[in-house]
Amino acid sequence: MTVKTPVYMDYSATTPCDPRVVEKMLPYFSQEFGNAASRNHVFGWKAESAVDEAREQVAALINAHPKEIIWTSGSTEANNLAIKGAAEMYRSKGQHMISCVTEHKAVLDPLHHLESEGFEVTWMEVDRQGHIDLEALGKAITDKTTLISFMAGNNETGTLHAIKEIGRIAKDRGVLFHCDATQAAGRIPLDVMDQGIDLMSLSAHKFYGPKGVGCLYVRRKSPRVRLVPILDGGGHERGMRSGTLNVTGLVGMGEAARIAREDFDLETSKLAGLRDKLERDILAALPDSVVNGDPENRLPHLSNISFPYVEGESLIMGLSDIAVSSGSACTSASLEPSYVLRALGLGDELAHSSIRFSLGRFNTAEEIEFVTEQVTKEVTRLREMSPLWEMAQEGIDLSKVNWTTH
Amino acid sequence: MAYSDKVIDHYQNPRNVGSLDKNDKNVGTGVVGAPECGDVMKLQIQVDDDGKITDAKFKTYGCGSAIASSSLATEWLKGAMVDDALEIKNTQIVEELSLPPVKIHCSVLAEDAIRAAIQDYKAKSGTATKTEAGA
Ligand SMILES: Cc1ncc(COP(=O)(O)O)c(C=O)c1O
Numbered sequence: 001m002t003v004k005t006p007v008y009m010d011y012s013a014t015t016p017c018d019p020r021v022v023e024k025m026l027p028y029f030s031q032e033f034g035n036a037a038s039r040n041h042v043f044g045w046k047a048e049s050a051v052d053e054a055r056e057q058v059a060a061l062i063n064a065h066p067k068e069i070i071w072t073s074g075s076t077e078a079n080n081l082a083i084k085g086a087a088e089m090y091r092s093k094g095q096h097m098i099s100c101v102t103e104h105k106a107v108l109d110p111l112h113h114l115e116s117e118g119f120e121v122t123w124m125e126v127d128r129q130g131h132i133d134l135e136a137l138g139k140a141i142t143d144k145t146t147l148i149s150f151m152a153g154n155n156e157t158g159t160l161h162a163i164k165e166i167g168r169i170a171k172d173r174g175v176l177f178h179c180d181a182t183q184a185a186g187r188i189p190l191d192v193m194d195q196g197i198d199l200m201s202l203s204a205h206k207f208y209g210p211k212g213v214g215c216l217y218v219r220r221k222s223p224r225v226r227l228v229p230i231l232d233g234g235g236h237e238r239g240m241r242s243g244t245l246n247v248t249g250l251v252g253m254g255e256a257a258r259i260a261r262e263d264f265d266l267e268t269s270k271l272a273g274l275r276d277k278l279e280r281d282i283l284a285a286l287p288d289s290v291v292n293g294d295p296e297n298r299l300p301h302l303s304n305i306s307f308p309y310v311e312g313e314s315l316i317m318g319l320s321d322i323a324v325s326s327g328s329a330c331t332s333a334s335l336e337p338s339y340v341l342r343a344l345g346l347g348d349e350l351a352h353s354s355i356r357f358s359l360g361r362f363n364t365a366e367e368i369e370f371v372t373e374q375v376t377k378e379v380t381r382l383r384e385m386s387p388l389w390e391m392a393q394e395g396i397d398l399s400k401v402n403w404t405t406h
Numbered sequence: 407m408a409y410s411d412k413v414i415d416h417y418q419n420p421r422n423v424g425s426l427d428k429n430d431k432n433v434g435t436g437v438v439g440a441p442e443c444g445d446v447m448k449l450q451i452q453v454d455d456d457g458k459i460t461d462a463k464f465k466t467y468g469c470g471s472a473i474a475s476s477s478l479a480t481e482w483l484k485g486a487m488v489d490d491a492l493e494i495k496n497t498q499i500v501e502e503l504s505l506p507p508v509k510i511h512c513s514v515l516a517e518d519a520i521r522a523a524i525q526d527y528k529a530k531s532g533t534a535t536k537t538e539a540g541a
Contacts, residue, residue, distance in 0.1 A: 403440030
């Protein structure tokens, strides 16, 4: 096998910077080092024009106007700014928001924070594939609702929310729609006009840009969205986010957005092809495996598979030549399985047994074969060591066993 | 999470994986934990007439530390007297495998499994002796 190990298959956690991105960034460390807010000399002008170019490139990726891009340190900050900033700005209209139980913590926790301050949040449940009930969403909106927040593609299962339909509901009912598109950028088409999105979070490090830079798209027209800033200071970014811009990082994010847009068709079809092969081959070798989420409407690069009778963390330990994520976090006395998989109705046992494979630009067909082989070998070894597998082979119904919980 | 060398060794080369005949009166079986908690251990001992553990086997569903804890337990059980085996403490397992605080529950589970297996053996052999006497 000519595969270089470890094989990285955790592109939903982060991606390496594309070499073209690094190349473009390099001059901005020590040659073009100016402050984009310096108005009086060429150092500042050059920095500003580099940031402007990046703004155009990122705006083009989501069909926005460059002036609608507010730079942030990433999606966590963008989500916080969207949710808390809108909550504060539109407080007099109402203190009700709607979101979903399978959102990323960077959406859940800002909303929990608002709840602790007296806001009301309606938490939509999801079905087995991870979808919300759009009719129920319509019913949940009241005249006190200011914002609804739903991610484009889920970071654990890849399931895509019907964002265009959600955008239409938001528009009809006069509420703002925030969309965390962190996982979706460069992987599915994003168009804030067509999809009716008012606020959108993006993070460069999920699409081959550097870590620590991102943005919030803030709609300027119909409606003009206003936000109370979280960071006060020099009034950068139309007053919504003060702080000297990370010019180098933003140049990188711009270049990453340009590549994502230009290579979109080629890249997404290649990814989906590799992902489908991985899934097909693993399921053929281990027929008990279960694919989680929506098999149709999902991100092209991600596959979340449960391997019954085998615990996820031990599986990952056995897969030391492969970098993937597990739905099981065996790091506390009460082992917490993924809340996303639980929300889909997976039993804790299946959630504990799940692995997220997320592919990316630099994976090859040989790596897919290598991963399939390793996974098959290790799952088989661990099953032979598993009392649950033994019981299942003996025909014992595991759901009827009287377990001793601890 | 970084694992200690001993945990990795037990995980990669687990000792005494397998099953003994659970219907044998000289075999004690302990099954502890629950799938929804992320770990289940099955530990079995075979005991001779002198009360000496002649064989021990395990199967574990759980993280690497859980597998290592049960594998280590079988090593310690083999050749031990049943009553001495009751003295094995989870803290000894923690020490031997250098388990971090978040993995201490794995050693607790292994101790529970040892006790459950011994209890099962005692209950069975007790009953068995009576039946034999009665027959
Ligand atoms: C869906 C989603 N939202 C938000 C974040 C946080 O992004 P960042 O690392 O840019 O703060 C992530 C990254 O893990 C994510 O997957």
